[in-house]
Every structure is written in structure tokens, then in C-alpha cells.
Amino acid sequence: MKYLGIELPKPKVAVFGFTGCEGCQLQLANNEQNLKDLFELVEVVDFRLISSDKLGGYDIAFVEGSITTDSDVEALKAIRAQAKLLVATGACACLGGVNNLRERFPLPDAVAEVYGEHKIESGQVRRVADVVPADIELPGCPISKLEFEWLVRQLVMGVEPQFPRYPVCVECKQRINTCVMDMGILCLGPITRAGCNAVCPRNRAGCWGCRGPSEEANYESLVEILREHGFSEAHIAERVSFFNAFSGNQVLPVLE
Amino acid sequence: MLYKTITKENFRRMIEGLMEDNDVFGPKWRDRDKNGDKVYRFLKLNDFDELQMDYTRTYSSPKNFFIPFKETLSTYDLAETEWDQQIRYTVHPRVIVGMRACDINALRKLDEVMVKSAFPNPYYFARRRNTVIIGLDHEPLEDCFCRSVNADVVFKGFDLFLTDIGAKYFVAIGSDTGYRIVDRFGGEEVSEADQDAFKSMKKRIESKFKTQVDVTIVPELMDLEFESEVWERWGDKCMSCGSCAMVCPTCYCYGVEEDVDLSFTHAAKQRFLYSCNLIDFAMVAGDHNFRPEPHIRLKYRYYHQFRGFVEAFNQSLCVGCNRCGVACLAGISPKAVIDDLNETEQR
Numbered sequence: 001m002k003y004l005g006i007e008l009p010k011p012k013v014a015v016f017g018f019t020g021c022e023g024c025q026l027q028l029a030n031n032e033q034n035l036k037d038l039f040e041l042v043e044v045v046d047f048r049l050i051s052s053d054k055l056g057g058y059d060i061a062f063v064e065g066s067i068t069t070d071s072d073v074e075a076l077k078a079i080r081a082q083a084k085l086l087v088a089t090g091a092c093a094c095l096g097g098v099n100n101l102r103e104r105f106p107l108p109d110a111v112a113e114v115y116g117e118h119k120i121e122s123g124q125v126r127r128v129a130d131v132v133p134a135d136i137e138l139p140g141c142p143i144s145k146l147e148f149e150w151l152v153r154q155l156v157m158g159v160e161p162q163f164p165r166y167p168v169c170v171e172c173k174q175r176i177n178t179c180v181m182d183m184g185i186l187c188l189g190p191i192t193r194a195g196c197n198a199v200c201p202r203n204r205a206g207c208w209g210c211r212g213p214s215e216e217a218n219y220e221s222l223v224e225i226l227r228e229h230g231f232s233e234a235h236i237a238e239r240v241s242f243f244n245a246f247s248g249n250q251v252l253p254v255l256e
Numbered sequence: 257m258l259y260k261t262i263t264k265e266n267f268r269r270m271i272e273g274l275m276e277d278n279d280v281f282g283p284k285w286r287d288r289d290k291n292g293d294k295v296y297r298f299l300k301l302n303d304f305d306e307l308q309m310d311y312t313r314t315y316s317s318p319k320n321f322f323i324p325f326k327e328t329l330s331t332y333d334l335a336e337t338e339w340d341q342q343i344r345y346t347v348h349p350r351v352i353v354g355m356r357a358c359d360i361n362a363l364r365k366l367d368e369v370m371v372k373s374a375f376p377n378p379y380y381f382a383r384r385r386n387t388v389i390i391g392l393d394h395e396p397l398e399d400c401f402c403r404s405v406n407a408d409v410v411f412k413g414f415d416l417f418l419t420d421i422g423a424k425y426f427v428a429i430g431s432d433t434g435y436r437i438v439d440r441f442g443g444e445e446v447s448e449a450d451q452d453a454f455k456s457m458k459k460r461i462e463s464k465f466k467t468q469v470d471v472t473i474v475p476e477l478m479d480l481e482f483e484s485e486v487w488e489r490w491g492d493k494c495m496s497c498g499s500c501a502m503v504c505p506t507c508y509c510y511g512v513e514e515d516v517d518l519s520f521t522h523a524a525k526q527r528f529l530y531s532c533n534l535i536d537f538a539m540v541a542g543d544h545n546f547r548p549e550p551h552i553r554l555k556y557r558y559y560h561q562f563r564g565f566v567e568a569f570n571q572s573l574c575v576g577c578n579r580c581g582v583a584c585l586a587g588i589s590p591k592a593v594i595d596d597l598n599e600t601e602q603r
Binding site for chain 1: 286287288289290295297315316320325326334336337338339492493494495496497498499502503515516517518519520528529531534535536539550583585586
């Protein structure tokens with residue numbers, strides 16, 4: 001592929017999934033009308049969800065899911081050793097994600113609740129970056145295919161990708177939505193990284209923080225505002241801990 | 257200024273007539289807030305009855321009709337070593353009904369920057385030229401402080417401006433186009449009784465202002481008390497979310513971005529509205545940030561509104577609509593901040 005006469009590199013790409021719903025991997029395979037163009041830009045060598053071929057030797061690894069077992073850790077380290085660029089892909093890989101809800105319960109209880117007598121290997125839920133360095137974090141639950149395509153363009157052009165640093169409110173106000181907080185709906189938009197085009201507030205769901213915190217998010221101010229709006233401590237704690245996006249903030253008690 | 261009256265029946269005919277050949281926008285309501293109050297928004301009218309002439313205030317200003325939140329400045333077809341650029345200024349003729357005096361004054365302030373400056377903005381100008389504005393007077397709301405910043409009355413910048421005098425509208429005619437519209441749809445000469453009704457309505461409006469913001473020495477105060485503790489007090493609450501600037505009828509700071517499509521054959525240059533409150537507004541290459549702290553960014557937004565623009569154009573940029581105050585979850589409003597500045601620093 002040439003861009004204004006300049007040959008673009010065609011990196012080899014692999015996609016790996018750990019603990020998660022595979023929704024982000026599915027997103028990578030979506031937007032089918034653009035797949036032909038996408039495959040002109042990158043060569044997919046390992047992506048189990050779309051092909052059983054394993055052609056090996058990759059430059060960029062997209063890693064989905066949180067890391068929960070010892071074998072996950074080993075596999076991730078091997079990926080890191082091979083990949084020139086590792087992209088933590090989606091909320092589970094970037095934040096721990098919904099899987100992190102399990103950390104509220106003693107591990108044996110959680111495993112027994114789901115698997116009964118059946119023995120499975122499971123451990124603490126970790127982000128990709130807790131185990132190996134991630135060069136880029138592509139946020140969202142699930143990720144946006146359009147943002148992924150944008151990221152690929154930046155990478156083949158050799159441009160450092162700049163994700164929005166500001167919160168969701170910007171995009172929400174740009175869509176001229178009525179503020180869901182005014183409608184009595186809890187929303188984490190003011191402290192969550194933009195880039196989703198405010199899809200949840202647009203649909204009256206309030207923001208759940210799946211894209212992680214915006215840069216220097218004023219967490220304390222929002223929690224105070226949520227209290228003033230009459231949301232209960234439990235409701236607020238449940239929401240801010242849902243994707244494990246704000247675990248660095250200790251204003252609210254840990255949930256039982 | 258010429259004045260006419262139009263009956264409400266003829267006003268209906270007028271709007272329906274305009275809807276035949278133009279996109280007509282006006283205040284409609286889509287949502288109710290948790291108190292049961294209607295939340296209004298300027299939207300395209302499909303039917304006259306959607307038009308809410310008794311609306312209070314739209315949550316967001318009509319600024320985006322003139323400066324869209326995101327607009328394409330140019331598109332490109334890319335070839336082997338060259339490209340073909342396309343630029344379009346065309347705007348389908350449209351009418352906005354129900355704009356308040358403050359919102360029209362906001363456009364006049366934007367005109368100073370976008371039309372009358374050394375580098376006029378042709379995209380803005382095309383939208384301005386192709387938009388007929390029919391303004392509408394109203395009794396001020398509890399928190400309207402347009403009067404304090406001289407934006408409560410308007411004499412220019414509209415085609416027609418209506419004041420409800422009962423069975424009719426009293427119509428100020430601000431342009432040739434406006435004159436022809438009223439004339440076509442049954443505008444009548446102003447009678448003695450109409451004049452009396454208009455005057456008493458104006459008096460009524462004048463008597464209803466409740467909120468005052470004392471901006472008399474605010475520009476000087478902002479210079480003299482640059483390091484005021486007031487900014488930190490409000491900055492601590494500020495979530496740097498940019499909501500204030502987005503709903504504001506006059507905030508016009510922007511960014512420009514270029515992107516190419518996945519096939520690398522088409523590209524576009526886009527302009528998008530930004531806010532000086534956002535963390536990376538003053539960020540430059542090498543990740544250096546000229547305004548890394550929320551209270552400094554908050555201060556600069558107030559500086560632009562109440563000092564910088566005053567210096568450049570002898571008027572504040574703020575028109576006193578208090579949309580920013582309504583939108584701010586942290587309760588930061590011009591009234592609260594400027595009162596605090598006056599009280600703290602004017603002792």
C-alpha cells in the first residue's frame with residue numbers, strides 16, 4: 001500500500017485472547033466492508049477467531065482479556081518477547097474489566113459458585129500491564145472497530161496514536177444530549193476517557209467507565225456530586241468499581 | 257428600524273410557508289428532567305405544532321448551526337504523488353425561529369471574530385448568510401443575567417424579532433428579507449393599541465430580572481488579582497469536562513485534525529470545537545502543558561469571556577444565558593464565580 005507515493009510498511013499482526021468474552025476480538029472481525037482495505041495494510045498471521053492458520057512471526061500483538069492464570073502469564077510473556085508492539089485491547093486487558101467483579105469474593109467461593117465440583121485453574125484478575133508492559137492501550141467494552149482502524153492507520157504511518165485525554169462529557173454535549181444526570185441517571189461521563197461518542201448516555205444508560213479514567217480525572221468532585229444528587233453509597237461504589245477503572249481512588253469503601 | 261405586527265394565525269401561515277422551501281428549526285422538547293420540567297432543543301420542524309413558542313431556554317445554544325461541533329473544512333482525493341482538494345461553503349437555506357436576544361447577541365459577537373476580523377471564516381459566513389433568524393422575546397428566567405452584560409435587547413443580527421403582545425406578535429424588522437417575509441404573510445401596520453401593548457410588555461420583561469452579576473470592574477479585578485484564591489476554590493470542583501464551553505453560545509475555541517481513510521485514497525481536514533477547560537488544550541509537542549492545572553484553565557475561560565474579549569471588542573463575550581451554570585454538575589456558574597471574585601477581592 002502506498003500513501004502519496006510512499007510505500008507503507010505492512011506489519012504482521014497477531015490477535016490473542018485471554019479471560020474475556022471475545023467481544024473485542026469479534027469487533028476486530030466486524031465492519032466487513034473495510035476488511036479488504038484492512039488486509040492491505042496488515043498481514044494477519046495468527047487470529048484464532050477468524051482462521052486456524054498459525055503462520056507465526058508477528059510484529060504487532062493485540063491482546064484481549066484479563067490475565068487470570070499462571071499459564072496466561074507464561075503465554076503473555078512469550079507474546080511480549082516476540083511482539084515489537086503490544087496493544088492491550090479492550091477493557092479487560094486495559095483495566096481488568098468486568099472479570100474484576102470476582103475479586104469481591106473469596107476465590108474458592110467464586111469458583112465453586114460457577115463450576116461446582118469441577119476443578120479449574122484460576123487466580124487473581126490482572127490487567128495486561130500488571131504482567132508485562134503494554135505499548136498501547138486500546139480502551140472500551142467492547143472496543144470500537146472504527147477506533148481500531150484509526151489506530152492501524154496511525155501505526156502504519158508511524159504516528160504515535162493520541163487518544164482523547166478529556167472526558168466523555170465533551171462528546172455527549174457535542175451530540176446535544178440532555179444530561180442524564182439531570183434525568184436522575186447515574187453517569188461517570190465526567191471522569192471517563194472520551195472516544196466512544198458518548199454512546200451510553202446517548203441511549204440514556206449513563207456512563208459505566210469502560211474506557212478507563214480521563215487524564216487527571218477529578219474523581220473526588222464527581223463522587224461528591226453523585227452524593228448530592230442522592231445516589232446511595234452502594235450505588236456509587238457498584239458503578240465506579242464495575243470495570244475496575246478507578247481502583248486507584250479510595251474514596252468509597254470496597255464492596256462486599 | 258421598521259415595525260409591523262402579525263396575527264398568530266398569520267404567523268402560523270408564515271412558518272408553514274417558510275417550511276415549504278427551507279429547513280426550519282425551532283425549539284422543540286424531547287426530554288423531561290427529573291423534576292418533570294421540559295428540556296428544549298433547537299431541532300428541525302416537521303410540523304408547525306412542534307414549535308414551542310412558550311419555551312424557556314434550550315439546554316444547548318444554537319451556536320452549532322453556525323459553528324458545528326465538527327465540520328469538514330476540505331476533502332482530498334489522493335493520487336500517486338499529488339492530490340485534488342475540494343472545499344465547499346454551500347449551505348441549504350434555513351430559518352431558525354425562536355432565538356433569544358442573548359443568542360442573537362452571541363452571534364453578533366461571533367461576527368466580530370469570524371466575519372469582521374482580518375481573517376474571515378468563510379464556512380461561518382456561508383452559514384450566517386444562508387440563515388434567516390426570527391428572534392423571540394421572553395420574560396427572563398430566574399437565573400438570566402443578560403441584562404448585566406448588555407445582551408438583553410438586540411437591534412441587529414436578525415431578520416425578524418417577535419414580541420408576544422397577546423393575539424399578535426409585535427415584529428421588529430431587521431433586514432430586507434425579513435421585510436419581504438412579513439409582507440408576504442399578512443404583516444399589518446402598528447396601531448396605537450399595539451404600541452401600548454408592546455411598551456407594557458417590554459416594561460413587564462424589564463421588571464422580571466432577578467439575577468444580577470456585577471461586572472463593572474471585573475476586567476481590572478482579573479488583572480490585579482491574577483493569583484486570587486477564588487480560582488483554586490472553583491478549580492477544585494471543576495472536572496475539566498468542557499460542558500460549559502460546549503453549551504455556551506459564544507465559546508468558539510477549536511482544533512483541526514487531518515485523517516486519511518483506510519484505503520489511503522481519500523483524506524479530510526476537520527475542525528472541531530474544543531474547550532480551554534480540557535486538559536490538553538494548551539498541550540504542545542513534547543507533552544509540555546502550559547496550563548496543567550484545572551483552576552488555571554477555568555480562570556482562562558473566565559478571562560477570555562470577561563476580560564480578553566472586553567479588551568479586544570469593548571464588550572464581554574458572555575451574554576448571560578447561564579447555560580454553562582445549568583450544565584455544570586459542579587455548580588460553577590458565572591454568577592457564583594464573579595460574585596465570589598467581587599466579594600473576595602473588592603474589599
